[in-house]
Amino acid sequence: MIKKLYILTLLTVFSFSTHSFADKNMMSVGTEGKSNEVTRIIKIKMYDNYFEPNSFNFKAEETVKFEVENFGELVHEFNIANAMMHKKHQPEMQMMVENEILLGDSIDRKKMAKMAKLDKSMSHQHSNSVLLEPKEKQYLIWKFSKAQNIEIACNVPGHYDVGMIAQVKIDQ
Template sequence: MNTIQLIAACALLAAATAGFSHENTGHHGHTDAAPQQQAWGIAGDAARATRTITLRMTDDMRFAPAHFSVRQGETVRLRVENKGQVLHEVVLGTQASLDEHAAMMREQPGMEHGEAHMAHVKPGRKGDLVWHFNRAGRFDFACLVPGHFEAGMRGSFTVTP
């Protein structure tokens, strides 16, 4: 490969990966798109949150608590605290949606993503995820940073009618 080809290849690689970062500590870590109904609920209005549940994430690849319960119709602020030394996240979903997202993260580990049902939190920081639990059932949450999900960094929540 000559110098011109090498420079072109580097420029193409830089352009293709620009903006691809898993670190996002925004309030919700999502764009300003209209809230999307999910099987496990919809983005909530912080002013309507009736309580706060703290989820702690640690480098032993665990959440504390690993399970929480809410009532259907309740809007809750999930305060996500990263007590570890590496980036962690919480993503709400179904087992199938989390499995699918984890597979995408393994294929594209630097993929930038952010939705209302996830919060990316840098080490030693806190983030909030406000969610309106308008669908009853048992659902899941996980850290989908490559390797964390596979190490067992997951939990569940129950929405009771």
């Protein structure tokens, strides 16, 4: 119990200290989009462990609605970011596994809400991502920023490493 509290305290300190940096970082790949600005709707299928399609081409400033559905038998994440952001997000996902919020084929959303009160990073409330159980479907509207190459990836522990990544090329 003491050990758990200690870890939570550490995590809270960590997430407070990195939050403004994380927000700024996220802005570099885009921002949450508005539904009246959507110019394209794209259906994404998630399987164990890959995306279909797995490469995209967008224009700078374009607003896209992603309809994401999990056809796999495992929990998967759809996360729009760059490689560095994915790397930073992975320890949060690992903590969700260690706290038994994130299970192989399900998400304990009750526990997630409870933990989120103690540590915001455990809420998985990021505008650039959705986390889905098998058969779940959710949409995400994203406005891309400047021309660059970024990645849509799944940061469920182990999945990024086996290549659950879609390359995103944003042109001027």
